[in-house]
Amino acid sequence: MTTTTEPVKAVTPHNPPPTPLLERLRVPSAFALGAVLLLGIAPLALSDFRLALLAKYLCYAIVAVGVSLAWGRGGLLVLGQGVFFGLGGYAMAMHLKLADAADTGQKLPDFMQLYGTGDALPWWWEPFANPLFALAMTVVLPMAVAAILGFLVFRRRVKGAYFAILSQALAAALSIWLIGQQATTGGTNGLTDIQGFFGYSLDDPVNQRMVYFVIAAVLLLLMLLARQLFVSRYGELLVAVRDSEERVRFLGYNPANVKLVAYVVAAGMAGLAGALFVPAVGIISPALIGIVPSIGFVIGAAVGGRASLVGAVLGAIAVAWAQSTLSDAFPAGWTYFQGLLFVVAVGFLPGGLASLWTVARNRRKATTSSGSEVTA
């Protein structure tokens, strides 16, 4: 197409300089270090109680992986991940409640016997007795909801704060709806007192550790998946859409589809996190998926660095840890602290803690050149 009649200056193929070995080994070795820490050192060093807490934090970290993709790379402020976390969590909990009931020879889960209107299982509970169906639903359901929602929203070019508010409203709507369905969803209490996990008793500390290993492994795998998306051509395109959506449109892409993929993948990750949260903590309830937890899901990523995968994951773990520590000491103060943290991170350090080094370096550079730098 660009062959000119005039001879073009000798076309020398442009090849990027080969990356040095150390640079190439940086990511695999960081990943290996993370795997050793999570799968080797943590289980050895931590008590059962602490390990169970870490398992819970890692579930939040899984959500953060998706947030990092959708928000960090795609610029979609996903303030309603609680919806997808909840869908995954409830899908898993419904199956586990049915399995618990079947183990004790009962037809209905315990809460339905108390609050239920009849002695028949609601029709939409029935398929969840099948473990494979329930497992698939923990991911498929959130992704399907995200696909429908994203399709409607992104095509209409809803973005920025409007998108954030919309997703937040959805999180509120789902948790309010669940509260109203006492007879079939457990209402405010949620689905509680889960005993077993695919035949393994969750009272047994050995099985609790097994759950931890499953969660840690899923986190590591999803980080690999996200990393592949980050470095792929799709990842470059996603950043381009984040920075200049209109320009991408003029290159012949439909930005709505590009954003949709990130949104749906992030929803699937949140769903899986919710599903794993249930055996780790033994409960899923409207309070765990509403507005406050939905904001909580993005704060970790914001603090750690939403565009950096490792930053988002570490941030999510750190904020979850701070929450359980601080909310014990100041039960009423946490929500305010959470809000403050969010504002400070987004307002003053948009790259999160992961960007501190770069920010400091740029500042040093700026002071040494004493403002002689002119940027257009």
Added chain:
Amino acid sequence: MSGGEALTISDLRVTFDGFTAVDGVDLTVQNGDLRFLIGPNGAGKTTLVDAVTGLVKATGSVRFGDEELLGKPVQRIARMGIGRTFQTATVFEQLTVLQNLDIAAGAGRGMWTMLRRRKGVPEQVTRALEITGLSALAERPAGALAHGQKQWLEIGMLLVQDVRLLLLDEPVAGMSHEEREATGELLQRVSEDHTVVVIEHDMDFMRSFARSVSVLHAGRVLSEGTVTEVQADPRVQEVYLGRATEPESVTTPAPVPVGEEA
């Protein structure tokens, strides 16, 4: 490139809340032309390009080859082979020059290619780097480029995008004299196998490089022809200078406002 009409605009109208920005424009651009669109601020030049590329709604007809463009979404029109730049260079500042060009080349890529890492440099990207003289800066973030280089990168992006028609909105605004010359030569090279339409305020630049000129005024085509024909047109002189005398010779700089369009 062979002759024939690349772009045929007839009775194009664009109205914003009662204000008519483009008021019945008829315009034909031949294949391989290097057409300059000039006119005072508010003449409707940018709006015309917006309408052709699907950014604003318009009535009338815009045909590219045999296909009607009006009513098609922006990305469809882009894929048909029409590319444009903007008054302010919009490149993806966070990405490198190479990544910018690679994305521009990729609208037709399949899912599998998209999900894999970019390995090496596509041939057309290498060629675009050569033509625009940006080879040495391929790994530089686009945000760190000088103003002129960003405009060249945008033109390079249009080339790898495989467009047949380039619509450039003030590509030399804010450029130094040397950069203008380089850009003009680049456009001449590009127009050997593309059709190029340039919106411009810089009359010297227009005189040096235009193959044909359309003058827009108040949403209409006022005059059309070669540079000499248009310059000799008394209506053009009146619009530009408010007087009907011979305004200038080619050697004296024209007292023409260079500025941003509303």
